[in-house]
Amino acid sequence: MDAPAGRLFLITGPSGVGKGTLVQALLERHPQIWLSISATTRAPRAGEEEGRHYFFLDREAFAATVAQGGLLEWAEFAGNCYGTPRQPVEAQLAAGRPVLLEIELEGARQVRKSFPSGFQIFVEPPSFEELERRIRGRGTDSEEAITRRLARARVELEAAAEFDALLVNGDLQQALAHLEQLMGLA
Ligand code: ADP
Numbered sequence: 765m766d767a768p769a770g771r772l773f774l775i776t777g778p779s780g781v782g783k784g785t786l787v788q789a790l791l792e793r794h795p796q797i798w799l800s801i802s803a804t805t806r807a808p809r810a811g812e813e814e815g816r817h818y819f820f821l822d823r824e825a826f827a828a829t830v831a832q833g834g835l836l837e838w839a840e841f842a843g844n845c846y847g848t849p850r851q852p853v854e855a856q857l858a859a860g861r862p863v864l865l866e867i868e869l870e871g872a873r874q875v876r877k878s879f880p881s882g883f884q885i886f887v888e889p890p891s892f893e894e895l896e897r898r899i900r901g902r903g904t905d906s907e908e909a910i911t912r913r914l915a916r917a918r919v920e921l922e923a924a925a926e927f928d929a930l931l932v933n934g935d936l937q938q939a940l941a942h943l944e945q946l947m948g949l950a
């Protein structure tokens with residue numbers, strides 16, 4: 765089945781829960797979905813490419829983009845700024861494509877106000893211990909970054925009930941099937 769055209773979907777949940785993994789698997793199976801590429805002041809991780817994973821900006825350029833109204837939403841997360849470029853999202857929605865944002869909690873709350881008809885999914889880990897294992901297992905973050913992300917995760921998990929749907933990412937294939945069902949793709 766085709767994804768509903770011109771609809772805004774949003775996936776959020778604590779760092780390390782597997783959002784990126786789920787989204788990449790989803791896009792492979794449903795290439796008609798358009799994924800928003802965010803701007804960030806975070807330094808690229810090994811293997812991350814400009815314009816594919818993120819648009820990497822310094823703080824000055826990020827602030828200038830905010831001042832020009834160029835971001836649909838933005839937030840600070842674990843010491844860096846992240847935001848969704850406005851123009852491409854509006855263009856893709858106008859063209860009738862399903863649009864997907866993968867962003868953190870504060871940004872999701874902003875988008876809820878500006879796109880009340882969007883559909884927002886919160887991804888939960890099977891347990892907090894498993895979340896910590898995944899963040900560490902990913903091997904991309906410093907100990908300081910891990911500590912900040914885990915502290916933030918506790919706050920984010922408390923907000924799960926605000927969302928249109930909850931998705932537990934235990935077994936990846938089961939979670940993917942559930943995500944497809946929630947997005948009307950199954
Ligand atoms: P996020 O984008 O939410 O920060 P990632 O997609 O980077 O999370 O996943 C964090 C780590 O957890 C990665 O090493 C990934 O391979 C692993 N992971 C993702 N989903 C699962 C799953 N269902 N079961 C076990 N490990 C997973």
Ligand code: 5GP
Nearest residue numbers: 779802838839841846847848866867868871
């Ligand atoms: P990471 O540094 O692990 O790539 O991302 C950290 C957090 O920032 C994740 O929770 C991710 O969903 C979130 N994020 C990525 N892009 C955006 C964005 O454009 N806006 C907001 N608000 N959060 C984002």
